[in-house]
Amino acid sequence: MSANLIALSERLTRAEKTAFDLIGDILKRNGAVGHGDLSDLSRATGIPAQHLRTISEFYDELRPADDPPPRVRCCNGEACRAAGADALTADLGKRLDGNLSAVTCLGLCSHGPNLSLDGRVVTADCPDTVDEVVEAVREGRQLSGPEPQNPIHFPAPAQPCILLRRVCETEGGRATDYPGEGYAALEKAMAMTPEAVVAEISASGLRGRGGAGFPAGRKLEAVAKSPSPDGRRFVVANLDEGDAGAFIDKELAERDPHGLIEGMLIAAHACGAREAFIYIRHEYPYAFAALQKAVDEARERGHRDCAIQLVKGQGSYVCGEETSLLRSIEGVSPQVSLRPPYPAQEGLYGCPTAISNVETLCNLPWIILNGGANYAAIGMEGSTGTKLISLNNQVRRPGLYEVEMGVSVRDIIFDLAGGMADGCRFQAVQIGGPLGAIISGTALDTPLGFEALDRVGGTLGHGGMVVFSDATDLVTVARELMAFCAHESCGKCFPCSIGTLRAVELLDRIATDGLTGERETLLRDLCETLRLGSLCGLGGMAPVPILSLLNHFPDIWPRAGGGGHE
Numbered sequence: 073m074s075a076n077l078i079a080l081s082e083r084l085t086r087a088e089k090t091a092f093d094l095i096g097d098i099l100k101r102n103g104a105v106g107h108g109d110l111s112d113l114s115r116a117t118g119i120p121a122q123h124l125r126t127i128s129e130f131y132d133e134l135r136p137a138d139d140p141p142p143r144v145r146c147c148n149g150e151a152c153r154a155a156g157a158d159a160l161t162a163d164l165g166k167r168l169d170g171n172l173s174a175v176t177c178l179g180l181c182s183h184g185p186n187l188s189l190d191g192r193v194v195t196a197d198c199p200d201t202v203d204e205v206v207e208a209v210r211e212g213r214q215l216s217g218p219e220p221q222n223p224i225h226f227p228a229p230a231q232p233c234i235l236l237r238r239v240c241e242t243e244g245g246r247a248t249d250y251p252g253e254g255y256a257a258l259e260k261a262m263a264m265t266p267e268a269v270v271a272e273i274s275a276s277g278l279r280g281r282g283g284a285g286f287p288a289g290r291k292l293e294a295v296a297k298s299p300s301p302d303g304r305r306f307v308v309a310n311l312d313e314g315d316a317g318a319f320i321d322k323e324l325a326e327r328d329p330h331g332l333i334e335g336m337l338i339a340a341h342a343c344g345a346r347e348a349f350i351y352i353r354h355e356y357p358y359a360f361a362a363l364q365k366a367v368d369e370a371r372e373r374g375h376r377d378c379a380i381q382l383v384k385g386q387g388s389y390v391c392g393e394e395t396s397l398l399r400s401i402e403g404v405s406p407q408v409s410l411r412p413p414y415p416a417q418e419g420l421y422g423c424p425t426a427i428s429n430v431e432t433l434c435n436l437p438w439i440i441l442n443g444g445a446n447y448a449a450i451g452m453e454g455s456t457g458t459k460l461i462s463l464n465n466q467v468r469r470p471g472l473y474e475v476e477m478g479v480s481v482r483d484i485i486f487d488l489a490g491g492m493a494d495g496c497r498f499q500a501v502q503i504g505g506p507l508g509a510i511i512s513g514t515a516l517d518t519p520l521g522f523e524a525l526d527r528v529g530g531t532l533g534h535g536g537m538v539v540f541s542d543a544t545d546l547v548t549v550a551r552e553l554m555a556f557c558a559h560e561s562c563g564k565c566f567p568c569s570i571g572t573l574r575a576v577e578l579l580d581r582i583a584t585d586g587l588t589g590e591r592e593t594l595l596r597d598l599c600e601t602l603r604l605g606s607l608c609g610l611g612g613m614a615p616v617p618i619l620s621l622l623n624h625f626p627d628i629w630p631r632a633g634g635g636g637h638e
C-alpha cells in the first residue's frame with residue numbers, strides 16, 4: 073500500500089468521516105437524502121458528486137429521494153410473510169393510499185406480521201392494532217407502550233449453556249451492565265501468548281456461525297501471520313444479520329453486549345489487532361445503544377488495548393458479505409471484491425482483518441475460561457459446541473433457543489418449541505435465511521450440523537429457522553426470495569445481476585402458465601449458471617430455495633393446464 077493510501081486510511085479511521093458517514097449524517101439530520109443534498113456535499117467536500125451518488129444509490133436507506141420516506145414500513149421477510157404480511161400490506165396500502173414502504177426483517181420474527189411506525193416496531197396481528205396504526209398516521213402522532221421482544225428459551229439445566237449463560241443470570245432482561253466478575257476470560261487470555269489463545273480456539277473446533285463455517289482458530293492464525301503493510305490489523309464483528317427470520321446476533325448484542333466486546337478483545341489479542349469495528353444493521357437500534365454503552369464502559373474499566381468503533385449499516389443485505397462489509401466501513405462503493413486475497417490476508421484498508429460473526433465471537437470467552445477441549449466435547453464431530461436458533465411464530469413457543477449441535481431439527485421444532493401453533497399444520501422449514509434450503513418433513517430427523525444438513529440438500533447458514541404452515545404458498549415464497557436477491561445483487565457479476573432477474577421472470581411465467589418440462593429445464597439451467605458463475609454467495613446460493621422446492625416439493629408447482637403451453 074502506498075504511503076498516501078496509508079495516510080488516507082489513517083485519517084479516515086482515526087479522525088475524519090467517510091463519504092458513507094457523511095451521507096448517513098444527512099439522513100440523520102433531514103430524515104432523507106435529497107439529490108440536492110449530494111450536490112451540496114460534493115461542493116463542500118470536493119468529493120466527486122458521482123462518487124457520492126454511487127455510494128448513496130447502493131443502500132436502501134440512503135437512496136436519494138425528493139419526498140420524505142413513508143412513516144409506515146411493512147416487513148416483507150419470510151417470517152412475517154408466513155404470519156400474513158402480504159394481506160396486512162395490501163390492507164394498509166388501501167387505507168393509507170399507498171403511503172407505506174417495505175422493509176426486510178425488523179428482527180422480531182417470533183411475533184408477526186410486523187411493521188414499523190416512525191421506526192417503532194408494532195406487531196399488527198389483530199384488527200385493533202391495525203386500526204390504531206392507521207389512526208396514528210392520520211392524526212400525525214406516534215404510538216406509545218412497550219415494543220414486543222423475542223422470548224428467550226434457556227437450555228434445560230443438564231444441557232450446555234454457553235451463549236446465554238450471562239443472559240441467564242439476568243433472567244432474560246436486556247443486560248447492558250458491565251459483568252460483575254469483570255472480563256475474567258479476557259484477563260486469562262491476556263496472560264497467555266497470542267499463539268496459545270489461537271491454539272485454544274483451534275482446539276475447540278469452533279466454526280464460524282455467519283454461514284460459511286470456517287474454523288475460527290485458523291482465521292485468527294491467518295490474520296496474525298499475514299504481513300501487514302503498516303503493522304495494522306483489524307477485528308470486525310459482523311452484526312449485519314440481514315437474514316429474514318434470524319434474530320440471533322440481535323439478542324446477543326442487546327442482552328449480553330459485554331460478551332461480544334470481550335470476545336472481540338480476545339480475538340484482537342490473538343491476532344495482534346489494536347483497532348476493531350462492529351458493523352450493525354440500522355434496524356437494530358436497541359442493540360446499537362447497548363453496544364455503544366458497553367464499549368464506553370469497557371474503556372472506562374481500562375480495556376484500552378484495542379479501540380472499538382460502531383458503524384451503522386444503511387439497508388443493504390449484500391453488505392453482510394465480508395468483502396462488501398469492509399468496503400462499506402471504508403466508505404467506498406460496497407461491491408463485493410474478488411477473493412483471494414481473503415480479508416485475513418488483505419482486508420480493511422488492505423490490512424489483515426479477522427471478520428467474524430457475532431455469535432462466533434461470543435463463544436470465545438467461554439472457550440478461554442473452560443478450555444478448547446471442553447468446548448470440543450460438546451456437539452458432534454465437525455460441528456462442535458452449541459448453536460443459537462431463532463424460530464418464528466408458526467410454532468407454539470417461538471423465540472431464541474440455545475441447543476447442542478447434533479440435536480435433530482425435529483426435536484427443535486416439535487419438542488423444544490412445542491410443535492406447530494394452534495391451527496397450523498407443518499409444511500416446511502427454511503433454515504439459514506433467504507439463501508437457505510426449504511426442507512420438508514422427510515428431512516426433519518437430520519442432526520443440526522454443517523455437513524449433516526449439507527448431505528440432505530439443506531444448509532445450517534446462520535441458524536434462523538422459518539417454519540411454514542400449509543397455509544403458505546411456497547412457490548410465491550421462492551419467487552419473493554429470488555426477487556429479494558435480484559434487488560440486493562451488488563451488480564458486480566452478470567450471472568447474478570442478470571440471472572436473478574431472469575429467474576424472477578421465469579417464476580412469474582410459471583405462476584401464471586404452469587411448470588412445463590421445458591420451463592423446469594430452463595429454470596434448472598439458470599440455477600446452475602447462478603451457482604457456478606456467481607462471484608459470491610448471494611448469487612451462488614440464490615437458487616438453493618428453488619432447487620429444494622423443485623427436488624422435494626414436486627406437487628406444489630402449478631402445472632400447465634388450460635393456459636399452459638410448452
Ligand SMILES: Cc1cc2nc3c(=O)[nH]c(=O)nc-3n(C[C@H](O)[C@H](O)[C@H](O)COP(=O)(O)O)c2cc1C
Nearest residue numbers: 280281282310312313314392393394428429432609
Ligand atoms: C450475501 C451474504 C450476506 C451475508 N450476511 C452475513 C451476515 O449478516 N452476518 C454474518 O456474520 N455473515 C454474513 N455473511 C457471511 C460473511 O461473508 C462471512 O463469511 C462471515 O461474516 C464470517 O464470519 P464467521 O467466520 O464467524 O462465520 C454473508 C454472506 C453473504 C454471501
Ligand code: SF4
Nearest residue numbers: 562564565568608611
Ligand atoms: S453474486 Fe451478486 S452480489 Fe455477489 S458479486 Fe456477483 S453480483 Fe454481486
